[in-house]
Amino acid sequence: MKILITGGTGFIGRELMKHFTTYDVVLLTRNIQRAKEALKHIDHGNIHYISSLSELLDLNGFDAVINLAGEPIVDRRWSRKQKEVICNSRWETTEKIVDLIHASAQPPSVFISGSAVGYYGNQESHPFDESLHVNQPKFPHLVCSTWEQIAKRARTDTTRVCLLRTGIVLKADGGAMKKMLPPYRLGLGGPIGSGQQYMPWIHIQDMIRGILYLLKTPHAHGEFNLCAPHPVTNKHFSKQLAKSLKRPHFLFTPKWVLKLALGESSVLLFDSARAKPKKLTELGFQFNFSRLEPALKNLLHHSQ
Known part of the structure; x- marks a missing residue:
């Protein structure tokens, strides 16, 4: 299998690349030397590095494209300039991939492209699945909905498109958990604010397994919530994490403190998304970690 991947040195991408050692991989990266260093333990001569999609005229010969590129959305305050960076890093790369797919006489059979549960915004305590359609002015929704609409343009009779509406990916040495x-x-x-906001989480192992499942399931297409079947409130998550570490749990962070520190981006901490992975489970995918307690135990055990 020949795969084009963007974001292959990112938090999720590095884990995914471990499963591609027998594939022919073309990796888009802004810094080739840094990427080679980051992936040297899994590069068996099967990875070809490019710094721009302009190096490709089309995607003939590629079996799949996995698009995970994007400026981290939580690392900095959302100034106007930072919002532009966040949007352009996702939208422009995706547009170029779509153009390459349409320029191909024999395009890839599948295009898997990133998104996030931020698409849904604040849904309070109501459970929902991929059938929920949202239209709201908040920035996370704008980023995700535009990103998805661009990716959908790649869909043809020969190319299926899968969109990854990703929850909070849990890994002890990366992402939010780190x-x-x-x-x-x-x-x-301790919990954040009231702690009643729902957190759609997923173990890194299931995140990778989910992507691979969509890659290899020919009838999979459309939007998929990449999150465990049992989302929990922030308060429950916090209490369970403290318990797993055998630490006390009596503090909390007031909402106004984080609003002051993070500005508009604090919505990522306070919006409640009780998302269910209905489409993925209906396809037959089975989670290794569907509940939080065993997921945390596994992650903390391997981090020690």
């Missing part, structure tokens, strides 16, 4: 663990290990962890 930032959370130090204060929790010091006994300083």
Whole structure:
């Protein structure tokens, strides 16, 4: 199998690349030397690095495209300039891939492109699945909905499109969990605000398995919630994490403190999304970690 992948050195991409050692991979990266260093333990001479999609005239000969590229949405305050960086890093890359697919006489059979549960915005405590259609002015929805609409343009009779509406991906040495663990290990962890907002989480192992499942399931197409079947409130998550670490759980962070510190981006912490992975489970996918407690135990055990 020949695959074009963007974002292959990112948080999810690095884990995914471990499963592509027997494939012919073309990796788009802004810094080829840094990418080679990051992937040297899994590069068996099967990875070809490119720094621009302009190096490709079409995608003839490629079996699949996996598009995970994008500026991290939570690392900086959302200034006007940062919003432009977040949007352009997703939209422009996706547009170029779509153009390459349409320029191909024999295009890839599948295009898997990133998105996030931020598409749904705040849905309070109501459970929902991929059938929920949302139209709202909040920035996360704008980013995701535009990103998805661009990716959908690649859909033809020969190319199916799968959109990854990703939840909070749990991995002890990366992402949100890496930032959370130090204060929790010091006994300083606690819920955010009221803690009643739902967190659609997913174990990194199931995240990767889900992508691979969509890659290899010919009838899979459309939007997919990449999150465990049992989302939990922030308060429950916080309490379970403290319990797994055998630490006290009595502090909390007031909402106004984070609003002051993070500005508009604080909506990512307070919006409630009780998302269910209905389409993925209906396809027959089975989660290794459908509930939080065993997921945390597994992640913390392997981090020690």
